[in-house]
Amino acid sequence: MRIAIFGAGGVGGYFGGRLAQAGEDIVFIARGDHLKAMLTDGLRVDSVKGDFVVKPVQAADDPEQVGVVDVIILGVKTWQVNDAAQAMRPMVGPETVVLPLQNGVETPAHLAAVLGNQHVLGGLCALISFIVGPGHIRHAGFEPFVRLGELDNHVSERVQRLHEAFATAGVSVEIPPDIHAALWEKLLNVGPFGSLGAVSRAPIGVLMELPETRKLMEQGMREIYEVARTRNIALSEGIVDKAMAVLDKVPASGTSSLQRDIIAGKPSELDAWTGSVVRLGKEVGVATPLHSFIYYSLLPMEIRARGQVEFQE
DSSP: OEEEEEOOSHHHHHHHHHHHHTTOEEEEEOOHHHHHHHHHHOEEEEETTOOEEEOSOEEESOHHHHOOEEEEEEOSOGGGHHHHHHHTGGGEEEEEEEEEOOSSSOHHHHHHHHHOGGGBEEEEEEEEEEEEETTEEEEEEEEEEEEEEETTOOOOHHHHHHHHHHHHTTOEEEOOSOHHHHHHHHHHHHHHHHHHHHHHOOOHHHHHHSHHHHHHHHHHHHHHHHHHHHTTOOOOTTHHHHHHHHHHTSOTTOOOHHHHHHHTTOOOSHIIIIIHHHHHHHHTTOOOHHHHHHHHHHHHHHHHHTTSOOOOO
């Protein structure tokens, strides 16, 4: 398969690097100094699972130069998805499929609105990985995994081929029975963690240890659970207890990308995480008071980061 990695940051750089290391035909869509460094010196990945360098690297900043590919793995932030969907059109042929790996539950629908349902899979991943410098990725934690599936949950040949490619690359990969439930389960795990961390500016250890914030964490998960179930997403009844147990095992100093971006004054995935729970809850008449409070509290910082308003803290 010829696979394009659209967005060669922490997620795309890591998984694209592993796939290239395993012999897949990989081309990265990147830009600026990151692109120049990869073309000159290769892609360096420092990983808790073993460091490696991919060299030479196929990479470009113009999808038209790449042409039609079999698979596009989308590694951009959620707020960049719509622009990415338009930009990737020159790489999409009749049989091309796009695998999004963003947090949140709305990305497949956004992609399908631009490219058509037949070109879109559901997908998610987990790892702590980021750009250290041009051409240099660091995977700092978590056992990386990928979950993928057709939007109607049938196990297709293209999904099986992608599963095999990731498995051959040494990545933990699964085709869940219900990809939509898997996406909502991931949101339930990361959403309250990220938004409560952003509004409190405290790491996960503090949030889980203080009875007051621990209660808020559980409340946030239960709000997501109720929205999902009302929208006919088949989450298991014990998912909240399971998710709380998982967060209890996260290193006490852990923070989420949402929290770090907001604190740093950068555009974040607030709308795709917290905002989506508010929106999707309203659509089915489910109240989400905690998510609503946090979303509207953080919104001024979000729109300031996007240059839509100016103010001093």
